[in-house]
Amino acid sequence: MSGNDYMKFMTQEIVKYMDMPQEERKKRRQENKSQRKQDTLSNRWFGLLPFAFKLLVKKKK
Template sequence: MSIYEVIRYCTQSTLSYLNEPKQERKQKRQRRKTERPAFSSRWFGVLPWAVRQLFRKSS
């Protein structure tokens, strides 16, 4: 991928974002927030697994 293609992609995506009505942008943002898993399950879901792996290696 050349630098011109990267610049073109960035320009196109920025312009498409700016051409959307403000209300649509807010709705997209809200949808992404609701689809994302909860903070506790995102971060603490990995922690018990990591501890388990740590104890398995030391045994």
């Protein structure tokens, strides 16, 4: 993606966000916060390594 394409995309996204009603923006932020809370503690604190290890252990069983 060239620099012009990226700037065009970012400008479109910003304009979409700015045109969105304030209530919708607040609702979207709340949904993102609640989704972050659903992440497991190991993924949130240590990244994907514990998750990958857990999958590996489950696969071997």
